Amino acid sequence: MAKTTVVPIKIEASHCSTLQEQIYTSIRCSIVEGLIGADHRLPSTRALAAELGVSRTTVLSALEHLQAEGYLVTRRGSGTYIAKQLPDRLPRTPSRPAGTGRHPLLSERGSALAQARLPDRRSHGPSRAFRLGTPGLDLFPVQLWSRIARQCIRTATPKYLDYSGPRGLTPLREAIAEQMRLRGTTCEPAQVAVVAGGQRGLDLAFHLLLDEGDSAWMEEPGYTGARSALLAAGANILPVPVDANGMCFGQSIHNAENVRLAYVTPSHQFPLGVTMSLERRRGLLQWARRSHAWIVEDDYDCEFRYQARPRPCLHALDPDGRVVYVGTFSKTLFPALRLGFLIVPSDLANGFATARLASDVHPPLFEQAVLAEFMLRGHYQRHLRRMQSAYGERLETLQSAIHRSGAPLKLRPVHSGMHAVADLEGVDAERVFEEAKARDIEVMPLSHYYFGNGKRENALLLGFPSMCSAAIREGVRRLAEAIDAARRG
Numbered sequence: 001m002a003k004t005t006v007v008p009i010k011i012e013a014s015h016c017s018t019l020q021e022q023i024y025t026s027i028r029c030s031i032v033e034g035l036i037g038a039d040h041r042l043p044s045t046r047a048l049a050a051e052l053g054v055s056r057t058t059v060l061s062a063l064e065h066l067q068a069e070g071y072l073v074t075r076r077g078s079g080t081y082i083a084k085q086l087p088d089r090l091p092r093t094p095s096r097p098a099g100t101g102r103h104p105l106l107s108e109r110g111s112a113l114a115q116a117r118l119p120d121r122r123s124h125g126p127s128r129a130f131r132l133g134t135p136g137l138d139l140f141p142v143q144l145w146s147r148i149a150r151q152c153i154r155t156a157t158p159k160y161l162d163y164s165g166p167r168g169l170t171p172l173r174e175a176i177a178e179q180m181r182l183r184g185t186t187c188e189p190a191q192v193a194v195v196a197g198g199q200r201g202l203d204l205a206f207h208l209l210l211d212e213g214d215s216a217w218m219e220e221p222g223y224t225g226a227r228s229a230l231l232a233a234g235a236n237i238l239p240v241p242v243d244a245n246g247m248c249f250g251q252s253i254h255n256a257e258n259v260r261l262a263y264v265t266p267s268h269q270f271p272l273g274v275t276m277s278l279e280r281r282r283g284l285l286q287w288a289r290r291s292h293a294w295i296v297e298d299d300y301d302c303e304f305r306y307q308a309r310p311r312p313c314l315h316a317l318d319p320d321g322r323v324v325y326v327g328t329f330s331k332t333l334f335p336a337l338r339l340g341f342l343i344v345p346s347d348l349a350n351g352f353a354t355a356r357l358a359s360d361v362h363p364p365l366f367e368q369a370v371l372a373e374f375m376l377r378g379h380y381q382r383h384l385r386r387m388q389s390a391y392g393e394r395l396e397t398l399q400s401a402i403h404r405s406g407a408p409l410k411l412r413p414v415h416s417g418m419h420a421v422a423d424l425e426g427v428d429a430e431r432v433f434e435e436a437k438a439r440d441i442e443v444m445p446l447s448h449y450y451f452g453n454g455k456r457e458n459a460l461l462l463g464f465p466s467m468c469s470a471a472i473r474e475g476v477r478r479l480a481e482a483i484d485a486a487r488r489g
Contacts, residue, residue, distance in 0.1 A: 005040040005082075011052060019054050023062040031071050031082055042072070042080045113231050129475025130462040131442045132419055135331055136394075137466060139387055144379060145370065152369045160369065164362050166353040168194025168341070172372035176327070176341050179375065183302065185316035185325075187343045193352055196363045198300055198328030198340040199225050202263075205324050205342060206233035208355055209261055209294045217262040219247050221449035221456075223270045226263050226298065235261070239452035242269055246276025253287060261294045262287075266314055267302040268417040271449045271461055275415065281314055288322040295323045301331045303384050304465075305416040306392050321345035329371065331418060332384060339363055339371060387465070395420070397469040398462065401476035407483050409460070419463045421446065427487040429458050435482035435489070441475055 009026040011019055030036045042048070045063065049056040063080060066072045070087040074080050106114060127134050167173060173192040180187055195201040202225065210216060212234030218227060220239035230237050238259065241248045247264055249256075262284060266276035276284075288295050297314045315325040328340035344352050362368075374380055395414055402409050408425040424432065429445035436443045446459040464472060 004043050004079075005036055007036065007042060007048070009048075009052060011054070020058050020061045020065075023048075023052070023054075023059060024065050027062070027066060028069075028071060031086060036082055038082050038084050038086065040082050041078070042082070044079065109232075109234070113228065127466045128440055128442050129467050129471055129478070130419075130464060131466055132444055132461055132463040133331065134335065134463060134466040135333070135418065136387055136390055137334055138468065139383075139390055140334055141379070141383065145374065148373045148377075148379075149366075149370045152366065152373065156366075156369075160365050164365050166356050166362055167192065167349075168362055169365060169368040169372055171376065172368045173341075175372050175375035175380075179380070180315075180325075180343065182381075183299070183310075183316065184312040187315075187325075188346065191343050191346055191349050193342040193344060193349070193356070194363055194368060195340050195342060196360065197330055197338045198298065198326055199229065200360075201326045201328075201340050201342045202226055202229040202296065202298065203232060204352070204356055204359075205296050205326065205344075206230055206235065206261070208348075208352060209296075209324070210235050211260075214260040215258050217247070217249060217252065217256075217259055217264075219264060219269060220452045220454065221271055221446065222263075222451075223265065223298070224449060227451060230263065237451075239454075241454065242272055242274065244274055246274060246280045247284070249280075249284060249287065256287070256291060256293075259291065259293060261296060263296045263298065264314070265298045265300065267299050267310065270298075270300065271419070271421070271444075271446060273412065273414060273417055273419065273421055275311060278311060281311075281317055285314065285318055285320070285322065289320050293322070296326060297323050298326045300326075300328055301417050303332055304388055304391055304418060306395060307413075307415045310416075315343060321347070332380075332387070333371075337367060337371070339367060391418070391465045394464045394467065394469065394472060397472045398464045398476070401473045405476050405480040407476075407480040408487075409479075409483070418465045419461050421459050422462055423457070423459045424483070427483055429460055431486035431489060432460065432479075432483050435486045436479055439478045439482050441478050441482060443479065 007027055008030055009023055011022040011026070017025070042063070043051070045056050045059045049059045052059070063072060067074065067080075071083055072080050073083050127137065167190070170189065172194055173189040176192050177187050177189045195204060206229050210233050214235055215238055216230055216235040217240045218230065218237050219242050221242070222239075227237060238252065240252050246266055246269060247262070249262070264276065264284070266281060268275065284295060287293070295314060299313055302310065302313065313325065315323045324345070325343040326340065327343075329337055330340065342352070398420060399411055402411060402422070408427065409422045410425070412421045412423065414420045429447060433443055433445050444461045446461060447456040450456045467475065
């Protein structure tokens, strides 16, 4: 008769794992690391349960899991044994001499993209003053979202575990189409393509609308993520200056014969924060019609307005189907969700859906299902209204704190969006950036978003939605210290 082996099992009642998981992990590790020999018999489940002080059901569940994975085998009338052929005994790692040969790590396109992309100057970790692009995460209804997520899990059917269509879940696309009515435009659910965030939407649109070498207009200064996506698509980027009325494309039209696309942020230009005038919007659409060109409209934070009624988006004014609309939920819900959407012309919808299969099939279905329920039950609109009110209060706190600080900062008018532009007097924004970073403050020089050869304005971008009023006031105090240190330095 085979001898029963001793199994080293350690369990802790206060451990973050369940008792079943701890028993499973202890036995598996002992087998994989060779502490228990192959073909050795384990104690009976009753003996293990008595020794560990747990129920026999808990031990049975752990052993059944190990047996299903191939670590244990049961012999009728004899007991449970360690399998002779294990699924993953740890192999010995052979020593490997250091390589001496030099070889290229990236393709020419990859190297050019890596060198052209500006370094990520954002701090990572918990949100701090005055981080750009992060919404008020303290306002997000986590418990409500969790409750909907649990309901989606309980009612999940096998279809949610399988592949889905490349456009995204139908209920979510229907909810997005309904939401777009509030932006003053209409679309069919079939025109909506759910993507893994706005950045993925830009990348997909540029790759499918441009051939390598095609010219594209981009706002100057402008969003670095869009510039990277254009470079990845092989586009020849032509910077177009921005004034108080948006992109100044009037002079560029004379040399626009080969321009195939214009990327714009008309509702809230990034980073200057201005709104494109109605006259400019109509002029841009007329140019696209005459030139058989495309317009990619990035409407990244259009929902938040403080002093003016929203102007209709370009998509609402487009009679010819020349606008591809990009939206995101990173700014309205939370960035980790990584869900956004495209609205494409009807005659391109099938092509977009099929072509994207070359790079991704669809974003995770479970998150789409939870978001669809969140929107269809009306929670999304309620959340937007709550954020709108809170952001207005936080903006007023920022304005008041800067005024009282006496720092050489002059806030430009903020009519919408999630950041403010502050002009600096008598001190360089780059020096302030370094001093602020040393004080755990996250500001961004406006010069970071220029890529042409024109004059760069000396200003800072300050995000304000992610902080409560007390944090904003403390952030302004530290920022004033940073400015003073930069001026002395």
